[in-house]
Every structure is written in C-alpha cells, then in structure tokens.
Amino acid sequence: MTGGVIVTGGGSGIGAAVCRQLAAQGVAVGVLDRNASAAAQIAEEVGGVALSANVANSEALAAELERGAEQLHGLVGLVNNAGIGNLKGFESYTDAEIDLIFAVNFSGTYSAMRTAAPLMRASGGGSIVNVASVSGVRPTRGEAPYSAAKAAVIALSQAAALELAPQIRVNSVSPGFIRTPLNEVLAGDEQLRSQIEAGTPLGRLGRADEVSELIVFLLSDRSAYLTGQNLVLDGGSLLNSAQMDPVLETMLDRYS
Ligand code: NAP
Numbered sequence: 107m108t109g110g111v112i113v114t115g116g117g118s119g120i121g122a123a124v125c126r127q128l129a130a131q132g133v134a135v136g137v138l139d140r141n142a143s144a145a146a147q148i149a150e151e152v153g154g155v156a157l158s159a160n161v162a163n164s165e166a167l168a169a170e171l172e173r174g175a176e177q178l179h180g181l182v183g184l185v186n187n188a189g190i191g192n193l194k195g196f197e198s199y200t201d202a203e204i205d206l207i208f209a210v211n212f213s214g215t216y217s218a219m220r221t222a223a224p225l226m227r228a229s230g231g232g233s234i235v236n237v238a239s240v241s242g243v244r245p246t247r248g249e250a251p252y253s254a255a256k257a258a259v260i261a262l263s264q265a266a267a268l269e270l271a272p273q274i275r276v277n278s279v280s281p282g283f284i285r286t287p288l289n290e291v292l293a294g295d296e297q298l299r300s301q302i303e304a305g306t307p308l309g310r311l312g313r314a315d316e317v318s319e320l321i322v323f324l325l326s327d328r329s330a331y332l333t334g335q336n337l338v339l340d341g342g343s344l345l346n347s348a349q350m351d352p353v354l355e356t357m358l359d360r361y362s
Pocket residue numbers: 114115116117118119120121138139140141144159160161162187188189190191210237238239240280281282283284285286287288289
C-alpha cells in the first residue's frame with residue numbers, strides 16, 4: 107500500500123494536530139482547508155501538500171482530493187474533520203443557517219467519501235475517520251442543527267462502513283469539549299470553563315492532540331479489525347450530561 111492521508115479542516119485545531127502526528131510518524135499528509143493560508147502554513151510545517159476547498163462545494167472538493175491523491179502518490183487515509191456549528195435557540199435558526207451546517211458537516215463528509223473511495227481502492231485500500239461530536243450522541247441545547255448533522259455523520263459513517271468494506275474501514279470519533287480556536291470564546295470565559303470542568307468526570311477540557319491520538323490510531327493498521335464504530339472521547343462528560351444542563355443554559359444565555 108502506498109499513498110498519503112488527507113485531512114479536511116487541517117489548518118486549525120484538531121485537524122492540524124492530526125497532520126502533525128501523522129507527519130511525525132512519517133506519513134505523507136495533504137492539508138485541506140477553506141482557509142488557504144492556514145493550509146499552506148500547516149503543510150509547510152509538516153512537509154505536506156497544501157490543498158484548499160470549501161467542503162460544501164462538492165465539485166471543488168473532489169478536484170482537490172484528486173489532486174492531493176496524485177501528489178501523495180495514492181490515498182490510504184481520509185479524515186473528514188472540517189466542521190462548523192452555531193449556538194442559538196431552536197426557533198431562531200433560519201433555513202440558510204440550517205442548510206449551511208448540514209452542507210459542511212454532513213454533505214461535505216459524504217461527498218469526500220464518495221470521491222475518496224475509488225482513489226483508496228486504487229491504492230490498495232484505506233481507512234476513513236469522520237469527526238462527529240458528543241452532540242451527535244446526546245443533542246446539546248442551542249445546537250439543534252449541529253447536533254442533528256453530527257448524528258447524521260455517525261449514521262453515515264456506519265452506512266459507509268457496511269458498503270465500503272472490506273477494502274475501506276470507516277469509523278467516527280465524537281469529541282466532547284476540546285479547547286481549540288472553534289470554541290475559544292467559550293473556553294476563555296473562566297466562569298463557564300470551570301462549570302464545564304466541574305461537570306466533566308476527568309475534571310478538565312480535552313486537548314486537540316488527545317483527539318488526534320485516537321484518529322491516528324483509527325487510520326493505522328493497529329485498528330485493522332475495527333470498522334463502523336463511533337468512539338466518544340469526552341473525559342466522561344456524556345455520563346454526566348444531565349448535570350451539565352445548567353452550564354448549557356448559561357452558554358446559551360450568554361453567547362447566542
Ligand atoms: P477549528 O479549530 O475551527 O478547525 C476547523 C477548521 O476547518 C478551520 O481551519 C476551518 O476554517 C475549517 N473549515 C471550516 N469550514 C470549512 C469548510 N466548509 N471547508 C473547508 N474547511 C473548513 O475547529 P476544531 O475544534 O478543530 O473542530 C474540528 C472538528 O471537530 C469539527 O468537525 C467540529 O465540529 C468537531 N468537534 C469539535 C469539538 C471541540 O470542542 N472543539 C467538539 C466536538 C466536535 P475557518 O477557520 O476558516 O473556519
């Protein structure tokens with residue numbers, strides 16, 4: 107098997123951590139982001155290939171994935187990590203906001219897998235990891251479209267695992283509260299952060315490099331018999347989710 111791994115949303119947060127860990131293990135990496143300069147910066151840091159597309163644009167995404175696979179001399183891994191969310195009350199979401207959240211989180215993941223599957227088969231097979239969320243397992247107050255889109259990503263990953271086997275494995279990862287640029291405004295609020303930490307059995311927020319450890323494991327042959335699973339990495343917060351309701355109310359009041 108020859109080839110590299112492409113990471114969408116690789117220019118920041120969890121995606122950038124995946125690119126760094128893969129490169130440290132000698133894997134060739136394609137860093138894809140809608141933010142071309144962020145992709146170029148991480149690609150330069152890890153000695154990878156910079157790719158730029160909006161994952162909601164399936165034609166542009168397919169062209170960049172194909173270009174990436176060519177430059178990496180094949181494709182053996184794909185991480186669908188690009189994602190966006192929003193925080194507001196159920197009745198405040200507009201059609202355009204709902205469509206955008208689904209277009210990026212769900213349709214972007216679907217179309218990337220559809221393009222990647224034949225490229226992976228041509229490379230001898232591979233592994234796909236889709237980044238979902240604990241919100242896709244237990245909906246989060248104020249994040250109705252995001253929670254629904256991430257639940258759809260989990261179901262889609264399982265459907266793909268069935269249909270793309272045995273050459274391609276597909277799993278999803280559902281992080282809890284991970285401190286990244288995506289949620290810095292929430293994590294940077296000291297009172298809110300300590301409420302979140304108090305509601306998390308392991309007592310702290312997660313780090314991007316802890317999520318990337320799991321993703322890199324799922325990409326590797328060390329997980330060769332693992333497919334169709336959704337792995338939650340959240341410091342135990344889902345177990346405690348009822349106690350988190352007051353925190354979610356605070357988040358919604360303060361930031362929506
Ligand atoms: P992040 O730091 O914002 O990184 C996401 C990257 O994806 C950014 O560079 C972003 O570019 C890019 N991106 C966004 N929309 C895109 C699009 N349409 N096409 C191409 N690239 C796009 O976020 P993160 O926290 O690492 O999140 C990564 C994934 O983990 C997301 O799917 C998120 O839903 C999921 N997740 C995160 C957490 C958490 O607590 N952080 C928890 C559960 C799940 P811009 O900077 O231009 O937006």
